Amino acid sequence: MDAVEKANEARQKRWSKDKKVGEGMYAVVYQGHEAETGKRVAIKKIKVGQFKDGLDMSAIREVKFLRELKHQNVIELFDVFSSKTNLNLVLEFLDADLELIIKDRAIVFLPADIKSWMAMTLRGLEFCHRNWVLHRDLKPNNLLIASDGQLKIADFGLARDFADPGYKMTCQVITRWYRPPELLFGCRYYNTAVDMWSVGCIFAELMLRIPYLPGESDMDQLKTTFRALGTPTEEDWPGHTKLPDYVPVGQFPKPPLRDLFTAATADALNLLGKCLIYEPRKRISAKDALSHPYFFALPNPTHPSKLPKSANQLAPRPIEEANGNVDQNTSGAAVKALNPSATSTNKLKRKASVAITEVDARSVARRLDFSNIKTP
């Protein structure tokens, strides 16, 4: 046994797996704890050998960036070790994500809560950007909530470093609903602005409680975006017509944000508008966003420990966290497909209850005596 193997074994002994909490495309997630302190952790066991190039790309990315990023609002990678043929990532254990909370209809969001979540998201993102890392998959599902209420950016499976000269980057990143138009137009050179667009979409979703731009396909995503924010002109966004995959999708007027976000403050709409500017260079940066008047206006952002928690928070985490986002398009479609069916069953239920009450209504109407009125 050489030194490396010995070191690995020592590490392996430090952590123990308790139970499986989720399984995804390329990983199984276990709940575990540190053997000495009993600290709860999540152990992500990455399946090796299924992929013909060896390790899955997103596992490499996750390890590469999480080893370097250590911040209050970024998920912490405690350790990495291998067991037999598997690679294990020991991560912070977080029991909820923002999507769960947004979907929990029993929770009421105060404006201060949204402000607090936004501030924490932007702080985590600013830290990534300061360290030259693009996250490239921001969505409520990837913003995890710790038990003390702190929000942590997770899932760096699509992250990459930016500002390296001359390299093309792929445009097939970011879950579709949160993907900025420059990526939909196939742009291969982009920067931190892509993450800020996602933050804008998340901000809107926090206020609306439903996804803001739910496109059904890449084409439809462009249409949905332009319908909500108006078709960009050459003046709004110089040069966008020359992007590789540019297609005209029709002219839509720009409706004021106020129409949809009726309850938002002027500051909130101003920040939202700045996150959703078409021209990436004009889009607000994470650092500037944190200094936006929205955050300084009253009410103060809620203290993390007082933020609302989901009742399902203690239930096992949904599997998406383990899903390595290997195929962005299918995961987007699956989420989309689920939503209408869920709402349609609700509608059916409502109809059924109406039918029952009709019996009463009808019997009253028929008891009246209309025999002395002639039919015209």
Next chain:
Amino acid sequence: MSRAGGLLKGTVIRKSGFQSTQQSRSATPQVASSSTSITANIPLGGGVKDATGKTAEYSVHLSLLLKSMEDQCPVCKSDRYLNPKLRLLVSACYHKMCESCIDRLFTLGPAPCPICNKTLRKLAFMPQTFEDLGVEKEVAVRRRLAKDFNKKREDFPDLKTYNDYLEDVEDITFNLINDIDIAKTEARIAKFRQDNAAIIEANIQRDESYASSLREKEEGERREREETARRLAQEEEEQRILREIERQQLIDKLEHSDKDARKLVAKSRAERLKQQQARAAALGTTTQRDASKAIRTRAAQSTIPDPPHVPLQDDWYAYEDKFTLRSGGYYDPISEAVRRDADGIMRAGGYVVEDIWERAIRTAVAGLDILPLSGFPIKEATPQATAARDVDVEMVGVPG
């Protein structure tokens, strides 16, 4: 105000039915003493507009299926025995016809009604809601009028003018139902609509917001009920488990302890009683909360105050005191092609060449304080580090 037969027109909603409508004119639609009971109907447009949408088609209803076995199409005389799928629809002139007759007669365009010769169109047929077609017509007329005549007590200066208005509406309704002076009545409606366009529009919006607030309230109450039921079930389960544990403990004690068994039992009983009381007290405080209060208490219970926003909470340092970017750019053959960017693709995507230079220089100066790895610790670290800090960073980028 002329009125045919001196009748007050009946409404379907008032439970008194048509008998009561045979009253003399002196009974105004509304007297001050009973105003509340009548105005209660008004938000729903005199009861005709159904805010809840809970109306069903007449013959489709299950309890009526038996009765509707006698249904017969007056045109083709086919009945439910001959055609189990028979569905009678009502024409604009209030004559029943089965679907196949309608298809046969009106597919090729407008045609005269086989009963009264009025020209009809296929699309104007509607499903029947009421057994009596007279009621059907009255409901349709009232529904139509309620759309425009939606003024309320608040829109009038005094009760008298409001009552006059209600009488006017009833007049028009009566005329339309009994086909009296149709042309003149239509003109009256059109005039009213023109005169009151703004008020009508405002009232429509008011009704809509009322209906939606009603829906929201219902939804909230339902959620609250579910929540309470869930909590109660959970509490019951917890209590059951507790009782089980206590019982087990008592048995264990009786088994192992050498104290008097009777004393042990009495002691555990007293303990249980105390716990129950404590639980009941706690329960009292928890059940007082309801969903709407929970929001406010969450904000009010702020034992921890919400601190004002601090943009960045870590010790942000990006070495910006150690370098400045040259305004003229750098000689950089690697990014040359990207920088030329004839088509503006880079610009449109938001890629900034300055980012590349900043990254290169920032990472370079970040490394200046760090000693090279040498395998053993160096004691004299400080002079070297301070020397490194003084390096002119402009040198990092070769001027081009």
